[in-house]
Amino acid sequence: MPTIQPVVMFFIMGVVAGLIRSDLKIPDALYKSISIYLLIAIGLKGGLSLSKYDIMEVLPASLALVFTAALIPLVAYPILRFVGKFNQADSGSIAAHYGSVSAVTFAVGLAFLDGIEEYYEGYMPLFLALLEVPALATGTILALMGTSSSSGEGKTDWGKLLHEVFTGSSIYLLMGGIAIGYYMGMVKMVEPLDKLFFDLFIGALALFLLEMGLLAASRLSVIRQKGLFMIIFGIAFPLTCGAFGTTMGYAFNLSPGGTCILAVLYASCSYIAAPAAMRIAVPKADPAVSIGLSLGVTFPFNIFIGVPIYWEMTKWMYGLS
Amino acid sequence: MPTIQPVVMFFIMGVVAGLIRSDLKIPDALYKSISIYLLIAIGLKGGLSLSKYDIMEVLPASLALVFTAALIPLVAYPILRFVGKFNQADSGSIAAHYGSVSAVTFAVGLAFLDGIEEYYEGYMPLFLALLEVPALATGTILALMGTSSSSGEGKTDWGKLLHEVFTGSSIYLLMGGIAIGYYMGMVKMVEPLDKLFFDLFIGALALFLLEMGLLAASRLSVIRQKGLFMIIFGIAFPLTCGAFGTTMGYAFNLSPGGTCILAVLYASCSYIAAPAAMRIAVPKADPAVSIGLSLGVTFPFNIFIGVPIYWEMTKWMYGLS
Amino acid sequence: MPTIQPVVMFFIMGVVAGLIRSDLKIPDALYKSISIYLLIAIGLKGGLSLSKYDIMEVLPASLALVFTAALIPLVAYPILRFVGKFNQADSGSIAAHYGSVSAVTFAVGLAFLDGIEEYYEGYMPLFLALLEVPALATGTILALMGTSSSSGEGKTDWGKLLHEVFTGSSIYLLMGGIAIGYYMGMVKMVEPLDKLFFDLFIGALALFLLEMGLLAASRLSVIRQKGLFMIIFGIAFPLTCGAFGTTMGYAFNLSPGGTCILAVLYASCSYIAAPAAMRIAVPKADPAVSIGLSLGVTFPFNIFIGVPIYWEMTKWMYGLS
Amino acid sequence: MDSTIAMKRIEIVSDVEKLEEIAGLLADAGVRGYTVLKKAGGLGSRGTRSPDDVLWEEENVVIILACKEDQAAKIIKLIRPKLKEYGGMCLISDCEWVEGPAISY
């Protein structure tokens, strides 16, 4: 098993600070600034790579991946509803979280591959942006099926929801970063911007993971409720999605590195974009449950154990050693 | 025409986010931190350069430029008052904004010249600091001419105003930066500070422009009022000032790069120091108008179109091709 | 005498801004973010170095130093109590501040040695972490001696105090940084994190010193009360401690650089961890006095004059020239 | 107390997202002055709302408003249906406006 990246140790540092009730607090403004920075940086990197490809070459895979990602909640929903005994709203909402993606998990995946010097298609951030949305729609539909007819109040404002999702800052920053990165690649002017956006990326990620550790620690209590189910689901489901992502990457002829990243994307679970969307789409769902599950179980599992496992899966798939 | 710098694309990204009503928000603390950083960094760079010159050599040009900059509002005022039909207070205040300078426009100008690898006198930030103030005085006098006698209340507290202007954080950070940069040059210890203040400059400028785009978008509505006049004035006036600056630079034997920067300074319009000063000096003036004009019209014009034009003017003046 | 580091000039820039009542304000979030950053960075650097040593080799010196640091308040207390005429609570509290250490003074000391390219043992940050706490206990005992028996209210909640001190964010971030740095050294993965945490260190320190100058200026008024005594104590006491630290470093066979850093540590006076601890331990002590003395007298003395003097002391001790 | 005018003090708490809409309503009612405090949290029928949670920000706003009694009645009429829709609360109490500052009620 490859060594754990030092950067993810900052997550543990945050969790421990939370558990021993240290007075350590990351200023809100720093957390928000870094999340803006990370999304732009991921976008720039992706756009820059994309400029070296023929968009037409990337398009078919993109569309297929978007479509299949939308199906993930269809698998998650029945498990949550009938095995986990969650109510309809929560089941749909959690399913949407798992269908969507986490940019930070993605970033940890990139850091992992960079650490072992493995090549991957640079346009992966495009997939990150594309995979964020479709599952949110599926999850919302599942959460609301049948309810809208019974009461007028429950009616979803799809217009507002679409606006929220597509103008939501995470998607917007990613897409904006991709556009500017593409332009940078086209005019071949990368130089002075790389110092902030590329060189400092892992350092910024470290500080972000520290705060995420603090957040995760403060969310752990929710897991006690349906403890066993939540832990099993929070680990087994991303593993399944990761295997599915590996297969898809292989099927679409991605490089091993790209396949691993795709597995990470499928396995990752949103805790920023999805909660924001579900708040509007499925106000009856309890955010504490979905965020707690996502941040308290699946996120740490993915960054410490999941990522290396998806890489092992990929190597096995490609017959590498 | 030379290619547009990728860094200014972040301004567009901000404007678009504002127009589509994205929920993207740059934390206040980040905006303020970056503006502190940019001013110090500009100052340090300037002071470092200045330490390689004989101050006596720079002094005459400095004084002449300061004096002429103070005259700019005398040209702007009658146009605003009699063509634009603004009231006296607004006319004086807007004239003061255009006579003063914008550090961010200046920074974009530097980035432009760095991008095309054109030499300029390194002490330009000194001019930035010097040109900020004089026009504020002229504009204030124009705004208040005749009014102070009629009513006691209208009396300007010049002491307070001078204190505000000279201890105002933008001038203070620039001058402080110049002083420390000068010291760094003298003792030849640049090394560990350059990493933060020089290498990351353009990256920080990118994030700042993103926020400025958001701010500009939120200020656009004011332009509707006197739309046509404001757009024409907001473009034609900086062009005139730019031509004037080019002539001055040529007359004072600056290098072509230095001349272009001087044109940028004359053409630039303040939206931080001037509003703060006018709030005290001319409280009757409506800040929405002057900030809207400065940020919504002249700033974007300058960074996208003005800077390359001033460079073309300069090349024409020096007979370069 | 060696040249003053440019970075400490930022402290003067802050003090002057405060004295001329500039409207310059460093956002709280920036101040807090940088202090988190500095502590982690110091820790990482220390941990990384430590991984190259045999911990058993470092241990005896560590324990001895911790023990002797705890004795410093025993010297400070009678001077404050009987010469300075401070009350018991204030005397104990100030003694605790002087016994504890200041991470920023430490950082300036490192920058000084780096500037003159002098070697020092890399694990010094470990001493920084270790020396922070013991004197707080001694100072607290001195402050409370005899009082707890007289009134029930005065009873110190030692459990709470210990928790506060050991989970306090400054110790936690240092120790966490040391642990992760140690791990980085072990797995030999330093590369992408060094960009943020090592390269930008001095730049971040500059911004921090700017804010500290502002803070110091706002604290100066307190010195007027017992002006002469406070100025003499605030200078003479760290000098004494510095001489003591030099002797200790020599006795424990540290390198000259390491000895100088140890002198800086002994001479430095806490203004973050100590006030926080004393608020709980000795609520009757007036924080304005101890913070004013620490930040308004001893801190500036140390960074401008003390550090070079401790280096001269060290050179004299080792017979260097 | 002399030089004071008997007035009503209205205190509205609602979601910060509704502030613009409420301000519009107040403008319609001819209100000329109010004070706004953001970053409020609280407990109510929809559970706890906290502006401090970076992952799930729910921010309330407190609007304080002094006006004459008839004006108050007008405001309440306009605001009541909105609060019914949004949630939040609205309190009225008696107060005295101290004359001195420019009239803004």
Next chain:
Amino acid sequence: MDSTIAMKRIEIVSDVEKLEEIAGLLADAGVRGYTVLKKAGGLGSRGTRSPDDVLWEEENVVIILACKEDQAAKIIKLIRPKLKEYGGMCLISDCEWVEGPAISY
């Protein structure tokens, strides 16, 4: 004013560190609604407290609460000993709850 209910308005100021404990007490008293404003400063028997001083932060919290009179009496009884211990203040006044939003008192 019609469609209003006479109620009590309670305003508690205390150290922000005590907020959790006070919220617990209010929950015990069966309170179903209150509003919280943090980052407050002030002057009191323990001197000036200011949330703006980065070296020495002392933050107060203001809790505003509307409830029926009997409920108010219950709350006061529970909160009084705590405030005695912590410091701070607690005021009660009369107010009218404007009917409309969901009942949360």
Next chain:
Amino acid sequence: MDSTIAMKRIEIVSDVEKLEEIAGLLADAGVRGYTVLKKAGGLGSRGTRSPDDVLWEEENVVIILACKEDQAAKIIKLIRPKLKEYGGMCLISDCEWVEGPAISY
């Protein structure tokens, strides 16, 4: 309600830049307690004021103060001319101080 003392509640809104001066006046009046809420915005005779606009910050401060009636009269007398100069508002109402915390009025 027993164990309460009838008092006056004063609520002052003004520009944050004036806080120091107002605090000085209150000290002159012998005030021993007040609570300060910064980052307030609002509408008044000088138009909208908002602490959120980074280019044009106009921040109000809300000062809440409980005191005895005679003290209140004294405060009003001192504060009225200042508010006339600065702008803002000042409201007084009746309230009950809940005994318990240290006396700071």
